[in-house]
Amino acid sequence: QVQLKESGPVLVQASETLSLTCTVSGFSLTNYGVIWVRQPPGKGLEWMGIIWRNGNTDYNSALKSRLSINRDTSKSQVFLKMNSLQTDDTAIYYCTSDRYHYWGQGVMVTVSS
Amino acid sequence: DVVMTQTPVSMSVSLGGQVSISCRSSQSLVHNNGNTYLSWYIQKPSQSPQLLIYKVSNRFSGISDRFSGSGSGTDFTLKISRVEPDDLGVYYCGQGTQYPNTFGAGTKLELK
Numbered sequence: 311q312v313q314l315k316e317s318g319p320v321l322v323q324a325s326e327t328l329s330l331t332c333t334v335s336g337f338s339l340t341n342y343g344v345i346w347v348r349q350p351p352g353k354g355l356e357w358m359g360i361i362w363r364n365g366n367t368d369y370n371s372a373l374k375s376r377l378s379i380n381r382d383t384s385k386s387q388v389f390l391k392m393n394s395l396q397t398d399d400t401a402i403y404y405c406t407s408d409r410y411h412y413w414g415q416g417v418m419v420t421v422s423s
Numbered sequence: 424d425v426v427m428t429q430t431p432v433s434m435s436v437s438l439g440g441q442v443s444i445s446c447r448s449s450q451s452l453v454h455n456n457g458n459t460y461l462s463w464y465i466q467k468p469s470q471s472p473q474l475l476i477y478k479v480s481n482r483f484s485g486i487s488d489r490f491s492g493s494g495s496g497t498d499f500t501l502k503i504s505r506v507e508p509d510d511l512g513v514y515y516c517g518q519g520t521q522y523p524n525t526f527g528a529g530t531k532l533e534l535k
């Protein structure tokens with residue numbers, strides 16, 4: 311059974327760095343990539359970036375200067391780090407398998423000024 | 424970036440009725456490999472998005488045949504027949520042909 315689960319702080323101060331973890335089960339990170347998508351409250355979906363099965367990454371150019379995605383295949387975990395947070399980074403952050411077949415439950419992150 | 428435009432923004436439907444949602448992309452979604460990576464998702468209240476349709480017209484595992492997708496190039500449609508209460512929520516189209524992948528703004532389906 312494929313599962314993804316996001317974890318991390320729910321409240322972050324502005325200008326600080328957000329660190330989130332996506333823990334997957336039911337598949338190997340060496341066989342499938344993982345995508346991060348976020349959704350501001352009451353708004354639509356924004357693709358943030360992907361870590362491919364070979365470990366390469368692609369980022370949304372709008373976030374590229376602040377964003378990094380890494381992984382630990384032995385722990386089946388993918389990590390998102392985004393620095394210089396602002397209040398408009400407040401959103402639900404989702405991880406999803408690379409064809410969007412399976413999604414995590416999401417984690418609501420609030421950036422406080 | 425590819426802009427995805429969905430219409431309508433919201434619509435109301437009677438149970439048992441049929442609806443169509445339109446999605447238009449600012450560029451052709453035909454990939455160099457010949458595939459068209461246009462997907463449809465539903466997001467029910469307080470839930471994560473769920474994949475309904477991928478590559479224009481392929482239903483994801485476990486998705487009812489009441490859902491059908493069609494279209495090509497830049498114009499796509501999702502049809503839902505015999506609407507049930509569990510179909511209510513926000514529908515998104517999304518393209519996976521170009522990076523960054525992008526999504527429409529959503530169509531909210533409500534009961535009439």
